[in-house]
Amino acid sequence: MQTFLSGQQLEGSGVCFFGLKAILSSSTVSALLPARSPPAPSSPASREMSQKSERRGIHVDQSELLCKKGCGYYGNAAWQGLCSKCWREEYQRARQKQIQEDWALAEKLQREEEAAYASSQGAQSQPSLTPFSKFEEKKTNEKTRKVTTVKKFFSPSSRTAPKKALAARLKDSHEGKTPSPSISRQSSIETDRVSRDFVDFLKTLQKPGREIHKQSRAFIEGMANKKDLGADELSECVQDFYQNMSDRLMTHFKGSSERVERVMDQVEKYIMTRLYKNVFCPETTDDEKKDLATQHRIRALHWVTIQMLCVPVDEEIPEVSDNVVKAITDVIEMDSKRVPRDKLACITRCSKHIFNAIKITKNEPASADDFLPTLIYIVLKANPPRLQSNIQYITRFCNPSRLMTGEDGYYFTNLCCAVAFIEKLDGQSLNLSTEDFERYMSGQASPRRQEPEAWPPEGPCGGSSPGLAQVYQNLELLTGLEARQERVLEGARSLESDLISWQESVEREVQQILEKYPLEIRTPASAIDSDNVENDRLPPPLQPQVFAG
């Protein structure tokens, strides 16, 4: 038991804990540790060794070949110079220590989870560790994190969990079947949260909830053994489990589909969060290769324009381009989700934004004839990461009823169509000649340069990239400004000349008038009446008279 555990630790990826693979690896480990070989010079192995060293002219002292513990047997470099027996003892001790540490930690975590669980009964649950420290821990364990975290979740739905868990573990270890408890460390924050949510949800169901929990956990444990199966078999296992579970729930809820669906959603969320690491883009498939191929393909198609795809979307309208950007973000976000249903939700949100964009552009609701080309365009622009893997993952592990009938299923199907279209795309489907298509694909020409007279006059409205359109818009604006400035300057100049000529004309007029009516200033006469000839005939001026009285 201990031996095979240590073997797993050595490999650094202790992947499964009980069942076939573990047993296999334990037997390989013991096969690798041969019986001790005494330093008998007649042993063929040592003779060969000394012959070899002689041939190469390196002299190895007999004592250097012996076990460093000095037990008199030969040592081995692979065992750090110890003989097999001493190495086992040494190794055992180190392992024992590590295992004990792990146990202590596992129990601590267990207690914390229990405490969190208990407190969540009354108030809202609180994280058992601060998120940061968990994050740190997660980082250090990055390498071994693949390990499925089964142990961690030892029946927190029942009050007596810690005792039970401990008892179960002890019992298991007696039987030599228990996994190393160190795995409990490697759970990520998300898995914890999902587990807690799941338990909280099941509590509302009371007794059947416990049953559901038990089965889900058993299923996840079972899946850990089936790691070596192909993706299709794994998918079949999960689908069978869904089918079984929903059949039972159907009987339990007396055929109320809505309630069954609600429970199934939670079950799916719980199971797939746990299994995600192992079943997303598994090594047994060529998903990853396909991902790369699609990514390259989309990159090579960067020159495809809205017009070629007949997309009824006008990105000139700010509201529309806003929706386009949101749609792109959503379809990229899909990769970050773990649960198939959440991935589907991203696709649905993306589709809703596309519908909005079409509706604003065309001012009528979109039909599939508008929607599919737009989705293709969005996928081309977004180039979502691991697109094929995501599609395969959803197809394999999503609850089939949702995929076949619901709205999510519809949008998902459209996404599949879009990807299929992008893969098969040729000149004909873009209304291009084969030669043109080849030229664009090989990067020898780009569609814009192909029709030089079509594009500069089109300028701001027909420009294929928003940046260029912006440049053109700005240029036009500048030209307009220049013309206006010219006009203002001209106005100023004419005003100036107007002013000058007005001044001149005024001066001229004044001059003329001056010339016409020359100013003669005559010296004034001594008496006003001096000129007046008739003066003599006038009566003498009145003299003041004094009246007596």
Added chain:
Amino acid sequence: MSGHRVDAKVVMLGKESVGKTSLVERFVHHRFLVGPYQNTIGAAFVARQVQVGDKVVTLGIWDTAGSERYEAMSRIYYRGAKAAIVCYDLTDSSSFLRVKFWVKELHNCEEHCKIYLCGTKNDLVESDRSMRQVDYHDVQDFADEINAQLYETSSKTGCNVDELFQKVAEDLNSTAFQLITEEKGVDLGQKKNAYFYSCCNH
């Protein structure tokens, strides 16, 4: 099982602009509008419940892109469909040629899918007989041959639209009910045992 819901996928097939979207719009919202309409953001997918006897059948109606450039992808659309409504324009003979293509495809790939032929824009033909380019009897013969139902509808007047979808729902209900009862009789006990068996083995 009386409360059991029947969910079924119904695909709309047909050449571009034969009126697939209008047909769905008419069925779901009981209206036919020319020009902009505001209430729906998209008519590509709609789910609608239809009453059949004492049961409710939910039809998930999938609109598909009819353009020839997406022809290669059409089988992704009708995978798992329980019924297909193949539309053609009564005033356009070329649209009927495409119907034959889809019927062949459906027969090859999705044999359990029931096929309904639907001639659209019946109102145009009614008002002017010379507009008709697809003969009723020819299509009826073809429908008999492939074991399909034929309806001539008008989304404008609503003629035959509800009848078509009602028929689809009724047929689905009868077949779905058979499937459920069959499955129930055989599977449940066995699966249960198998599950426990595999569980104890670990």
